Amino acid sequence: VNSVVFSPDGTKIVSGSEDTTIRIWDAATGQQVGDALTGHERWVTSVAFSPDGAQIVSGSWDATIRIWDAATGQQVGDALTGHKDCVTSVAFLPDGTKIVSGSWDATIRIWDAATGQQVGDALTGHEYHVTSVAFSPDGAQIVSGSDDETIRIWDAATGQQVGDALTGHEYRVTSVAFSPDGAQIVSGSDDETIRIWDAATGQQVGDALTGHEDNVTSVAFSPDGAQIVSGSDDNTIRIWDASTGQQVGDALTGHEDLVGSVAFSPDGAQIVSGSDDKTIRIWDAATGQQVGDALTGHEYHVTSVAFSPDGAQIVSGSWDATIRIWDAATGQQVGDALTGHEYRVTSVAFSPDGAQIVSGSDDNTIRIWDASTGQQVGDALTGHEYHVTSVAFSPDGAQIVSGSDDKTIRIWDAATGQQVGDALTGHKDCVTSVAFSPDGAQIVSGSDDNTIRIWDASTGQQVGDALTGHEYHVTSVAFSPDGAQIVSGSSDATIRIWDTATGQQVGDALTGHEALVTSVAFSPDGTKIVSGSYDRTIRIWDAATGQQVGDALTGDEAFPSVAFSPDGTKIVSGSMDTTIRIWDAATRGQLQ
Missing domain, CATH: 2.130.10.10 (YVTN repeat-like/Quinoprotein amine dehydrogenase)
Structure with a gap:
């Protein structure tokens, strides 16, 4: 947060941030008032209210000055340009x-x-x-x-x-x-x-x-x-x-x-x-004491989000090295942050029964947590030689799969924390995303080597040839609910659908994102795909036709993680602006 100032009547605070947004806050409650004011393309460096409090002016690293209506949050006129x-x-x-x-x-x-x-x-x-x-x-x-x-x-x-x-x-x-x-x-x-x-x-x-x-x-x-x-x-x-x-x-x-x-x-x-x-x-100002809580949740980028199986809770992981659990209905944090990782948390997931959470981290470890108490279960799972990028439970909850920047995939016994068999090797660059098939028989992985690979979960052997077509890093992979298809997102800004049995691409690439795609997931009924991107949008796609459904959902920063709720009515997103947002999947309106 680069700039803060009170309104002339002292009831509001305006802030400008490196997330490119301006936000208005209620000075008494600390709650955000309305949506973030968006338009600047780089850091907001300075903000000020007009003397009557009706307008806000902002300056930015994008070399422009913008004027905003303080009541509606809308930009007033065009950006003021002239600075070089x-x-x-x-x-x-x-x-x-x-x-x-x-x-x-x-x-x-x-x-x-x-x-x-x-x-x-x-x-x-x-x-x-x-x-x-x-x-x-x-x-x-x-x-x-x-x-x-x-x-x-x-x-x-x-x-x-x-x-x-x-x-x-x-x-x-x-x-x-x-x-x-x-x-x-x-x-x-x-x-x-x-x-x-x-x-x-x-x-x-x-x-x-x-x-x-x-x-x-x-x-x-x-x-x-x-x-x-x-x-x-x-x-x-x-x-x-x-x-x-x-x-x-x-x-x-x-x-x-x-x-x-x-x-x-x-x-x-x-x-x-x-x-x-x-x-x-x-x-x-008289006592020097802080008034109320800080206006915050995670203290750094949110990298991974997931709903609990019953849809009542959301788990999030962040570069602040913590995992947090949230009430999906109220948006309030449940209990304290789960701490233990020594570096950025990159991936989180609930167990199928909702009783446990698994997390992966740039500290090279995987950790299992009790979802009700927030306590770590057993010791950290160690074996990866570099950052853990993705983790997931098997459908029966008995195993965990992990992918890593060490180019390997590993399978773990969820009860004992012991590695099952040897590491799965074949990728030529960092493994970015892993997932079990709905029947637990196969694992899919995406990699910075631009390929997707399918593995036999019981033998650890690669099934068929690598799936090729993406022109740059594969960032996210997921199976369809029936296991017949795989969806992948890539730094080439496209999403692709693949036939699991043949490894062939189904139809053309899904295009529309203007920057790297960070996260993809099927809806529970398999009819829709949701994607998040560095272009600051979330998009919903028809899985059968590959066409975008409605307008893109927009935010203030990149969305590293998106997921459907178990009933398919909601989408949760994690953002680099440190927020978690819940969206109505049908209307695409923000709920929390």
Whole structure:
């Protein structure tokens, strides 16, 4: 989360993120308000409310500025274009009529908020990236900070620089802001200091404020100008007395990664912070205590999701090394996260009776969990020499199959955890996906060697030749419910259906995705196929005709994992935006 700010009335918070979205949150409950605002094509770096709270402006690494209706979440007009590199900072004029933006193209630009047109020429003078911009409270001046280690003040009407550059920082200036009365400017820098400047003379006021142990990323005055808040790459937030420069109380701790943005609420009672730990946190400005829980679930990409056999629960695995169980009806997490893996979890699945969960991880192990208690069952299953990429139970729950980046497939006794027979070898590159046939007699595997292979589950021998046709890595494979067909997804952006008995491709490739296909699955009745992709869409296909059914389901980031519910009425997806979503398979509307 790169940028956070309160609405003028303090009831809402807006956040911008590296997942390319803007989100609005209820400041009292911490719940997201409406859907994510989508349109930017790269990281959102800066967000701000208009003075009346009716609009939001955002800047992005896609070099554009966008204006949004805060009530509906819809984009207002076209994107504002003109910058030639990443937009790093945006702000409204106090009367809401203009917007100022700073960019890595070393310029500052002013825009008409109503028309979206640039006002006058770009403001030039900085010798390197502009990182932060802000209007003075009366709108007469603009302050800018830059990677050239300077701060500059500009006449907002003429675009001319006012006086000399403010110098003193010994490294990049990351954030600047005016005091509420416009008399002072505060700046934060990668030199780990905060400095206060006289806006009229450009002279530094007092000594630098020191205490942070890493880059200072964001600074802001309190509404009464008495305090300054700062966020830092040291994962902390600090509050300072603006008149003495002394730190007020202890550092605010809780974030697990660098703090990228901080802001006071309009009444000065609370502070909001955004962090690279993907959370937004609210703090009591007087006590420094966190208010409520962080707005979060998984702390990193969700890589695998699956429904329980009765459809009542969902299991998810994530790059945050945890497995989580969710109530499919309410979307609430059930119990604590299942922890034990030492690295990213890549694949999860329920046992056929729903009593256990199996997980595979980049720590090279497979683990079995009690689904009701969340406790690990027995020791980790070891044998793979590299990342485990895919795991699945046999239909009777007696065995587990696993695929790995070590190019092998292994079968395990689910009761003892012992490997059954030798590893299945033949693939010439990483094995990405494995599944049992519905009768348990065969195993299908997909690989980065662009092939699909079928194996006899009892002997471990390959059945027939490799299935070829994909032009790039095979990422996901699954049997149809009757075992007669296999579906595969690939980095070539296509889905293909195969005859299990002959190994021949059935019909043409299913095309429509615009990036690699990450996950495929048949519906329980075998009539539909669902696919997830890095193009940020989920698509449903008619298994008989290969035609897409309806419009694509869209999200904020790539979907590494999709699955049907046991009754076929719902689809669950896991996303790189850290969320799990539930969709109505018939209407394609989001349910959770």
